[in-house]
Amino acid sequence: MIEPTSLSAVPEVVEASRFEEFFLAQHERLFQALYLLTGDRYEADDLAQEALLRAYERWDRVGAMESPDGYLFRTAMNLHRSRLRTLVVRARRVFAAVPTEDLSGPVTASHDVRKALAQLPRGQREALILVEWLGLGSEEAGRVLGIDASSVRGRLHRGRASLRDLLGDRDE
Amino acid sequence: MSDVRTLLERGVGGATPQPDGFERMLRRRDRKRRNQRLAAGAVGIAFFVAAVWIVTTGGPFDRALTPGGGGTATGPTVTEPTIAPEAAGILGLPTPGATPSTPEHGRLVLYLEGGGQFTAVWVYADGRLIWGDMGDLPEGAPTEGATGFVEQHLTPAGVEFLRTQVISTGLFEHDLALLRGPDEPGFLTIKVRNGDRLVWLTWAVQENYRVPNDAPSATPEQASALGGIHSLLTDPTSWPASAWEDQDLETFVPSRYRVGLRVFPDQGPGPDLPVGARELALLPAPATDLLRLGTKVDQAFYELTTDDARALAEALIEGGLEPLAMPMVEAVVRFGLEVPYEPGNSLFVFFGPVLPHGEAVFLGPG
Numbered sequence: 178m179i180e181p182t183s184l185s186a187v188p189e190v191v192e193a194s195r196f197e198e199f200f201l202a203q204h205e206r207l208f209q210a211l212y213l214l215t216g217d218r219y220e221a222d223d224l225a226q227e228a229l230l231r232a233y234e235r236w237d238r239v240g241a242m243e244s245p246d247g248y249l250f251r252t253a254m255n256l257h258r259s260r261l262r263t264l265v266v267r268a269r270r271v272f273a274a275v276p277t278e279d280l281s282g283p284v285t286a287s288h289d290v291r292k293a294l295a296q297l298p299r300g301q302r303e304a305l306i307l308v309e310w311l312g313l314g315s316e317e318a319g320r321v322l323g324i325d326a327s328s329v330r331g332r333l334h335r336g337r338a339s340l341r342d343l344l345g346d347r348d349e
Numbered sequence: 350m351s352d353v354r355t356l357l358e359r360g361v362g363g364a365t366p367q368p369d370g371f372e373r374m375l376r377r378r379d380r381k382r383r384n385q386r387l388a389a390g391a392v393g394i395a396f397f398v399a400a401v402w403i404v405t406t407g408g409p410f411d412r413a414l415t416p417g418g419g420g421t422a423t424g425p426t427v428t429e430p431t432i433a434p435e436a437a438g439i440l441g442l443p444t445p446g447a448t449p450s451t452p453e454h455g456r457l458v459l460y461l462e463g464g465g466q467f468t469a470v471w472v473y474a475d476g477r478l479i480w481g482d483m484g485d486l487p488e489g490a491p492t493e494g495a496t497g498f499v500e501q502h503l504t505p506a507g508v509e510f511l512r513t514q515v516i517s518t519g520l521f522e523h524d525l526a527l528l529r530g531p532d533e534p535g536f537l538t539i540k541v542r543n544g545d546r547l548v549w550l551t552w553a554v555q556e557n558y559r560v561p562n563d564a565p566s567a568t569p570e571q572a573s574a575l576g577g578i579h580s581l582l583t584d585p586t587s588w589p590a591s592a593w594e595d596q597d598l599e600t601f602v603p604s605r606y607r608v609g610l611r612v613f614p615d616q617g618p619g620p621d622l623p624v625g626a627r628e629l630a631l632l633p634a635p636a637t638d639l640l641r642l643g644t645k646v647d648q649a650f651y652e653l654t655t656d657d658a659r660a661l662a663e664a665l666i667e668g669g670l671e672p673l674a675m676p677m678v679e680a681v682v683r684f685g686l687e688v689p690y691e692p693g694n695s696l697f698v699f700f701g702p703v704l705p706h707g708e709a710v711f712l713g714p715g
Contacts, residue, residue, distance in 0.1 A: 200371055208366040213357055222366050230374050290360030309353045337353055344356070 196236050200229055203246055210306050211253060216291045228253035250311060251321045254303060293343035301336030304329050442606070442659045442700065443496050449604040449655065450477065450500060455705030457547060458512055461582045463537040468583050472511055473705055474542075476503045476594055479601050481710060496702060498601035498710075501585075507592025514581055515541045518574040521548040526560045527567040527575075529553060537575055550575075603702035606658035607709030608640065610649045611697050624649045628696050631686060633668025636661055636698075652709075658700055665698060 204225060211221035232239050232249050239245050294302055300322075307318040308329070315326040315333070322329065367373070443449075455473035462469045469481040478501045503511075515521065521541050529536065529552045536553035552567055552575050553560045567575065581587060585596075610624045629637050639661045643651035653661065670686055686696050701711035 197371060200374070204370050205365060209361045209364060212364050213360050218364050225366060226370070226374050226377055229370075230377055233374065233378065287360055287362030290356055294360060305353065306357070310357045340353065340356065 195240055196233055199232070199240070199245060203249055204229065206311060207249060207253060210250075210310050211257065213291065213294055213306050213310060214257060214302060216295050224253055224256050227256055244317065246311075247313075247317055247321055250307060250313070254321060258299075289344065293340055296343055297336055297339050301332045301339060304332035305336040305340070308333055442662055443600065443602040443655060445656075445659065447600070447602045449602045450705070453604045453705065454707070456542075457540070457706040458508055458542045459515060459582075460540040460547075461537065461579065462539075463552075464579050464583065468579075469710070470582055471704060471706070472503065472508055474508060475705075476505065476508060477501075477705065478503050479704065496600055496602065498603075498702060498704075499598045500601040501596055501598060502594040503592055504594045507588065507594070510589065510592050511582070512541060515539065515578055516543060518578060520550055520571060520574060524548055525550045526564040527552045527571060528560060528564050529567060529572070537579060539575075539578060601702070603655055603704065605703040606653055606655055606700050607646060607703055608643065608651045608653060608658060608661060609697075609699050609701070609711070611699075612694050624696070631696055632698070633664050633670075635664040636668065639664060650709075652703065662700065670698075 207228065208218075208221050208225040211224045212218050215221050215224070228249055231252050232245065239248050242248055294305070297305070303322060304318060307313045307321055308315060313321065315329040319326040319329045452475065455475050455477060457471060458474050459472040460470070471477075471479045473479075479498055480500070481498045521539075521543050527550070536551070538549065538551045538553075540547045540549045542548075551560055552572075610628065612624055612628060629640070632640075639653065639657055640651050642657060643653040646652050699711055701709040703709045
């Protein structure tokens with residue numbers, strides 16, 4: 178008689194289950210980080226989906242990494258950068274415009290913060306989001322961005338100061 | 350400002366991703382795998398055809414063969430075709446011999462672009478309904494020789510049904526730009542023929558340069574009407590049966606392609622640089638020859654017949670360039686190469702079909 182196999186004993190199923198846990202743990206915070214980065218929730222959702230899919234496709238390797246979430250964030254940042262350039266192609270030649278920032282609507286505190294973030298240089302914005310939102314240390318944020326930890330700290334310092342200037346007294 | 354984290358929480362404003370994230374990701378994976386299989390087959394075929402062409406005819410551009418030199422593939426053993434050679438082509442360009450959509454020119458009646466799930470659809474007075482899709486081809490669309498655009502055919506009553514439904518919203522008496530809020534889906538541009546002219550409406554975010562900063566925000570009623578138009582035009586199952594002449598999806602085969610050349614800095618968005626003779630010289634010689642055959646539309650755009658566009662793509666591939674993305678996804682063939690004298694900059698060559706109303710379209714999300 179063939180004994181029924183416990184699903185949990187099948188390596189592929191275990192791996193899939195581990196990824197699903199990873200997905201559930203990271204999906205919302207990654208989406209929110211990308212929302213802060215792009216200012217557009219649809220763009221953020223799409224980028225988060227693609228980044229998570231890439232982690233899933235390489236999960237045998239990514240899952241064994243010391244920091245799978247670092248891989249995920251690096252992938253998401255790279256996707257965003259490459260997409261910016263492609264969007265320029267569309268924006269310039271196709272339909273004459275593609276929104277890369279979703280900054281309109283009612284003037285709310287939420288809107289003000291995203292608008293201020295959008296005015297920061299991309300490097301400062303990335304550093305702020307990685308460290309302040311995703312909670313990475315400057316060393317790990319540096320690995321994600323491909324720069325030194327000291328450069329991350331410099332960008333953080335300038336980013337915080339710029340945010341302070343941009344938001345002024347409203348952010349007390 | 351005492352706590353950046355608190356500020357960022359305020360910026361997020363409790364936003365959450367769309368539901369069913371894991372299932373959506375799995376569906377995305379399935380689409381991607383299917384597209385990659387198709388693309389791998391088609392690109393392999395493109396190499397195969399180019400190699401055979403060189404051996405049997407001396408090359409499409411009268412380039413003399415130099416036996417033993419250059420390392421050019423010269424035999425028909427590069428890749429075994431997985432589909433019939435007569436169906437071979439470069440993904441994003443129609444298969445050789447494909448019959449162009451007729452008539453070549455058409456009068457645009459209705460157009461919609463945008464939405465949360467990006468959609469682009471064109472409706473013509475002759476009944477043609479052409480779909481372009483950033484994410485995926487519609488279910489049931491042909492995949493071999495896919496151009497990224499498909500067409501169906503409406504009856505005159507079907508065209509008029511859609512036009513009047515859109516007009517009846519009252520939003521198209523004159524051109525109109527409206528601001529949309531952060532919780533409203535995507536941007537929308539709609540054009541509809543009202544009398545002798547196409548009236549357009551754009552609903553977009555404030556910083557979108559299509560909408561002036563002093564544009565009014567859409568009222569809830571206007572936003573609702575726009576949502577209704579989007580739902581109508583993206584859900585053909587809601588249209589009456591009498592609207593359809595032929596509901597089968599066919600590949601839209603353009604008669605002409607527009608080819609653009611642009612130099613982009615690698616570091617994010619920025620002004621693209623002019624393309625001149627120096628940049629043209631970076632391309633394989635047969636490609637520049639073909640571009641000269643085309644009509645120069647503006648400084649960096651050329652219009653070619655579909656056959657010449659295909660020959661151009663083949664020349665680029667033969668010259669060592671590879672298509673950058675899967676046109677099944679992007680609906681545009683792109684090639685890119687580094688600009689050696691401007692480190693960090695890239696020259697892109699991209700192809701977009703010319704639609705019946707004369708506009709070339711390049712769809713591509715990256």
